[in-house]
Amino acid sequence: GNSVTQMEGPVTLSEEAFLTINCTYTATGYPSLFWYVQYPGEGLQLLLKATKADDKGSNKGFEATYRKETTSFHLEKGSVQVSDSAVYFCALSDRGSTLGRLYFGRGTQLTVWP
């Protein structure tokens, strides 16, 4: 079946530190991979995505590369800001299952201190 495992939090960093949030997946088909972010008091919103192996998604300084050989989609940012404090969710969509249905990891709470 389909599943996503992501690094447990919470993660606490100082401003300008390097961020990595690990995400690995299991899929029956050829998934697309996503990172969603939930800022305090807001709904989930798409941060970035990658639709095939070796694709790199990027947005707002965040990057993640679709690695089929390691079934991973780790989220990275070179220098975090206080405004990046949020919960981050790794997710996949598999064309073999309900169209558009997303399989989510448990989420990782990130707190960035000034």
Add this chain to the structure above:
Amino acid sequence: GAGVSQSPSNKVTEKGKDVELRCDPISGHTALYWYRQRLGQGLEFLIYFQGNSAPDKSGLPSDRFSAERTGESVSTLTIQRTQQEDSAVYLCASTPDPGRSMNTEAFFGQGTRLTVV
């Protein structure tokens, strides 16, 4: 509307009572999804509506859960005889026709936090 709207934002109910949660998707989005997020867990898929097709109810956890949607408009999720384990945040998302692209971004509402006491 400008985004996916859910109501109420918070609901406290007594065990055994029925509750109804509402989702108003983005205008023109044919697909609508309900998810549940229990404390410390990832989002669990509950149900999917696509246009006038039969919904995919495969994620509903029990027959106490049901959902309706008329056409491409508002959806309601109903939980009958609520139990404490139903306490969670219920999230609704909508997308344009996913049949055209499974990579289409899902737009989420802010959720309804349900507490069963």
